[in-house]
Amino acid sequence: MTETLRQSLSALVDQEATEFEARKILDAAKTRSELKWYWGSCQAISSTMRGEIVLGNSLLDKINAELDGVTEAKPIVDYRDEVTRPHVTVLPAREALPSRFGNIAGQLAVAASIAFAIVIGVKIVAPLDTQPAVAAAEPLEIMKFQMPVQRETVSVDGVSSSVDAIARRPVARILTEHDMKQLVSKRLSPYLIRHAENTAVVSGTSVLPLARIMGRDEPIQ
Amino acid sequence: MAHVIVVHELSNKSCIGMESPVQKVEAENDQLLVDRARLGDRHAFDLLVLKYQSRLLAVSTRLVPNQSDALDVLQDTFVKAFRSLHTFRGESAFYTWLYRIAVNTAKNHLASKSKEPKGISVDDDGAADLSLLHDLSAPDEEAGAEELQRAILHAIEQLPQDLKHALTLRELEGMSYDDIALAMSCPIGTVRSRIFRAREHVVQEIRHKFPGTFL
Numbered sequence: 001m002t003e004t005l006r007q008s009l010s011a012l013v014d015q016e017a018t019e020f021e022a023r024k025i026l027d028a029a030k031t032r033s034e035l036k037w038y039w040g041s042c043q044a045i046s047s048t049m050r051g052e053i054v055l056g057n058s059l060l061d062k063i064n065a066e067l068d069g070v071t072e073a074k075p076i077v078d079y080r081d082e083v084t085r086p087h088v089t090v091l092p093a094r095e096a097l098p099s100r101f102g103n104i105a106g107q108l109a110v111a112a113s114i115a116f117a118i119v120i121g122v123k124i125v126a127p128l129d130t131q132p133a134v135a136a137a138e139p140l141e142i143m144k145f146q147m148p149v150q151r152e153t154v155s156v157d158g159v160s161s162s163v164d165a166i167a168r169r170p171v172a173r174i175l176t177e178h179d180m181k182q183l184v185s186k187r188l189s190p191y192l193i194r195h196a197e198n199t200a201v202v203s204g205t206s207v208l209p210l211a212r213i214m215g216r217d218e219p220i221q
Numbered sequence: 222m223a224h225v226i227v228v229h230e231l232s233n234k235s236c237i238g239m240e241s242p243v244q245k246v247e248a249e250n251d252q253l254l255v256d257r258a259r260l261g262d263r264h265a266f267d268l269l270v271l272k273y274q275s276r277l278l279a280v281s282t283r284l285v286p287n288q289s290d291a292l293d294v295l296q297d298t299f300v301k302a303f304r305s306l307h308t309f310r311g312e313s314a315f316y317t318w319l320y321r322i323a324v325n326t327a328k329n330h331l332a333s334k335s336k337e338p339k340g341i342s343v344d345d346d347g348a349a350d351l352s353l354l355h356d357l358s359a360p361d362e363e364a365g366a367e368e369l370q371r372a373i374l375h376a377i378e379q380l381p382q383d384l385k386h387a388l389t390l391r392e393l394e395g396m397s398y399d400d401i402a403l404a405m406s407c408p409i410g411t412v413r414s415r416i417f418r419a420r421e422h423v424v425q426e427i428r429h430k431f432p433g434t435f436l
Contacts, residue, residue, distance in 0.1 A: 010417040014391055016398045022253050029264040036264065040271045041424045047275035048373040049392040053282075054366050055274050059292065060267055063299045067263070 001034050009035065013042045020200060251315040259306045266306075270299050273316060277323050284327035294330050298323040369431055376426035377419075384419035391416055 009025050011017040017025070029035050037057065044054045175183070257265035277298060281291040301322050309318055377385060383405070390396045390404060398416075402409040 006421070007413070007417045010420050011413055013420075014398065014416065016413065019253070026253070026257055026262070026265055026268075029268065030262075036267055036271070038424065039268055041427055042420055043271050043275070044369070044427070045373055045377075045388075045420060045423050046392050048370045049377070049389075050275075052275040052279050054369055054373075055278060056366070056369070057271075059274055059296060059299075060270050062296050063270060063303075064263070064267070066296065066300050067303060 001028075001032060001038065005035070006038060009038055010042060013039065013046070020197065023197075024201070252311060255306070255309065255311070255315050258303070259309070266303055269315070273319055274299075276316070277319060280320060281323055281327055284324065285330055290330060290334075294323065294327045297326045297330070301326060369427070372426060372430050373423055376423040379426075380419050380422055384415050384422070387412055387415040388419040 005025065005028060008017055008021040012022055012025055025035065029039075040057055040060075044056070047054050251269070254265045254269050258269060274295065278291060278295050281294040281298070282288060285291050285294055298319065302319055305322075309315070377388070380388070387401055387405065390401045391398075396404065398409050398412045401412045401416075405412065
């Protein structure tokens with residue numbers, strides 16, 4: 001564990017770490033067990049100074065053992081004849097069938113309701129789509145921007161034919177230039193933040209990408 | 222026995238009402254750990270356990286007759302907390318939520334043990350007879366914990382004055398780095414570095430004297 005990481009962890013103990021640092025520590029905790037014990041030591045120092053009892057890691061081990069035990073005990077186990085039978089008892093097909101039918105029926109019901117919702121949705125949206133007058137009034141550039149956005153929204157439902165149909169029609173709800181900028185900005189910001197995070201991790205010269213994020217108040221050109 | 226619980230509950234609730242500056246800040250910043258734990262990140266939950274176990278032990282020790290029971294209650298509290306993390310909506314501080322679970326767990330624990338009553342005596346001021354608390358705890362563990370605490374306090378005593386001052390302002394006064402920087406007339410980065418170096422020194426001492434305890 002590097003000194004920088006330990007210093008960040010010390011700051012996190014005091015709730016003074018930045019969000020970047022906190023995330024980095026939590027990610028590192030998954031692979032580095034010594035980090036957890038450094039955290040425990042810092043907490044022990046705090047407890048001692050406050051006059052509380054220091055517990056060490058024995059309780060944590062017990063808690064983890066109990067939580068692991070719960071997850072391991074999930075399979076159905078037949079203890080009546082432990083010696084001759086395997087530990088995991090397979091349910092007879094007679095008992096398993098109703099639940100399988102139930103699952104299939106449930107899946108069909110969900111699929112049917114989704115299909116119904118899509119049909120109703122298309123019917124509601126379709127009248128709005130046929131407004132060529134409004135579409136003609138808007139500049140061509142905006143229409144170019146809007147097409148991919150619409151296609152992507154509809155394709156989530158998995159209906160490719162209706163996607164193409166809607167995409168070929170005139171613009172349904174025309175987004176203004178401001179709306180488009182907001183959409184692009186919404187999509188772009190997480191990428192920029194992730195880029196800044198990665199840059200912060202891999203290189204010391206991470207000021208520039210952060211500065212770009214800070215300057216995002218200005219409208220996109 | 223029921224009367225005893227009520228007395229202690231009220232005193233603890235009043236303690237919670239008086240939030241120290243440290244508790245206020247913690248309430249905001251535990252959210253990241255809680256969010257991770259809620260997504261099934263056991264490491265994040267481990268950090269929360271290590272953070273609050275001593276504080277909650279002090280609570281459960283006041284609610285049940287002996288320290289052995291208090292440790293059982295504490296273990297059950299954290300297990301229940303992990304299982305019901307999805308119900309924590311962040312309306313209160315995470316510690317407050319844990320505290321409620323601990324009180325309920327202690328009540329259930331006492332109810333299940335009510336057939337064999339062996340309570341602690343409480344005088345008129347509500348102060349428990351603490352001598353009974355040590356009767357059933359493991360003597361080796363207790364001695365080890367006391368020794369560890371003595372070592373930590375000794376290591377803190379050995380710290381250079383500026384490091385000790387910064388650490389004390391943080392841990393005992395609950396001051397933020399900004400406030401400590403003002404109090405010590407130094408940049409905030411220096412405060413951060415001093416507190417870190419103070420902890421490093423103490424951790425090295427623990428590692429040297431108690432190998433395997435934490436590090």
